[in-house]
Amino acid sequence: MRIAVLRETAEAERRVAATPETVKKLIALGATVAVESGAGDGANISDSAYSDAGATVDGRDATIAGSDLILGVQGPDVGGLRGIKSGAMLVAILSPFARREEINTYAASGLTTMAMxxxxxxxxxxxxxxxxxQSNLSGYKAVIDAAESYGRAFPMMMTAAGTISAARVFVMGVGVAGLQAIATARRLGALVSATDVRAATKEQIESLGAKAIFVEAVKGIEGEGSGGYATEMSDEYKAAQAALVSSHIAKQDIVITTALIPGRPAPRLVSDAQIATMRAGSVIVDLAVESGGNVEGSVVGAAPVVHGVTIIGHRNMPSRLAADASALYSRNLYNFIAAFWDKDAATVVFPADDDIVKGVTLTRDGAVVHERLATAA
Known part of the structure; x- marks a missing residue:
């Protein structure tokens, strides 16, 4: 089986879908690996490092030609897959709900596509x-970016000239990114509080030494969707949460928002009126900015100052830690491939009835087969 690793072309994308470490592991399974020249440049991985690991390194067309499986970070346009053979597989982050037309084109081109x-x-x-x-790294980097923009120290400092108060950090949304943001802010010495619509996260927040800020007046709302994701809340809960946040956010120096709902626009958590209550010099980092934003006034790829508050909306946060993000992402891909590798046939076999395969497969045999996409067509 020939596996191809492409150079990413999306804006602000510096990650790569395989590292020399995972190239060696794929070859050990029995695959041959081709890497597009320059694929690792953004993550500081040279072409020679891939060659030393056993991969062939060539231009895009030569890399794609004859490949059975294409690995990417973000899904390439079909036009960028010239010469791909019929029935080839593409495994990447494909953003199917935002790129539905491209998914249809994948299907029409005969590609089997899997959205990691x-x-x-x-x-x-x-x-x-x-x-x-990737979210783990985003949560860490959000705090580091906030600390860089914030014009004051994070920890309390007692000096002969007086005491500097610790920064107050409020994390909104306690998934993987939120938990890492809490832990990182705590390590930097901040006073941390956090909130989430899922009642089960309260214990997680407190276990990291942060203060849990939860709506108590509205009962019977857990906010727990399928698979551990948050789901959209009732209007009653939204109103209660907005009132709670308004009273709390005015006292905060740093706010980090991480809330996402799969397949839906990001929920609005922080309004312009709430931003106006924060003191000048405060910082907000909106990790959901590319999905519509949790914060009113956040802008993709920019950091506007609104009411004296800097609102950071960096594009592709994991890519800002490209080397580590690539290392973790490429291991995720390897683990996926290895789990379905047929040693005797020296190829990957994805059973259509497997729960994992069903969960990630978007297109197969010329059709869109993912249940959520098929029903939305």
Whole structure:
């Protein structure tokens, strides 16, 4: 089986879908690996490092030609897959709900496509969960970026000239990114609080030494969707949460928002009126900015100052830590491939009835087969 690794072309994308480490592991399975020249440049991996690992390194057309499986970070346009053979497989982060027309084009081109971000949150798939591996880095980097923009120290400092108060950090949304943001802010010495619509996260927040800020007046709302994701809340809960956040956010120096709902626009958590209550020099980092934004006034790829508050909306946060993000992402891909590798045939076999395969497969045999996409057509 020939596996191809492409150079990413999307804006602000510096990650790569395989590292020399995972190239060696794929070859050990019995695959041959081809890497497009320059694929690792953004993650500081040279072409020679791939060659030393056993991969062939060539231009895009030569890399794609004859390949059975294409690995990518973000899904390439079909036009960028010239010469791909019929029935080839593409495994990447494909953003199917935002790129539906492109998914239809994949199907029409005869590609079998698998979206790694749709990996089911089950025990067997934990090592393949790209959202968790990448979100972990995003949560860390959000705090580091906030600290860089914030014009004051994070920890309390007692000096002969007086005491500097610790920064107050409020994390909104306590998934993988939120938990890492809490832990990182705590390590930097901040006073941390956090909130989430899922009642089960309260214990997680407190276990990291942060203060849990939860709506108590509205009962019977857990906010827990399928697979451990948050789901959209009732209007009653939204109103209660907005009132709670308004009273709390005015006292915060740093706010980090991480809330996402799969297949839906990001929920609005922070309004312009709430931003106006924060003191000048405060910082907000919106990790959901590319999905519509949790924060009113956030802009993709920019950091506007609104009411004296800097609102950071960096594009592709994991890519800002490209080397580590690539290492983790490529291991996720390897674990996925290895789990379905047929040693005797020296190829990967994806059973159509497997829960993991069903969860990630978008197109097969010229049709869109993912249940959520097929029913939305």
């Amino acid at each position: 971000e749709l990996m089911p949150r089950i025990t067997r798939a934990q090592s393949m969960d790209v959202l968790s591996s």
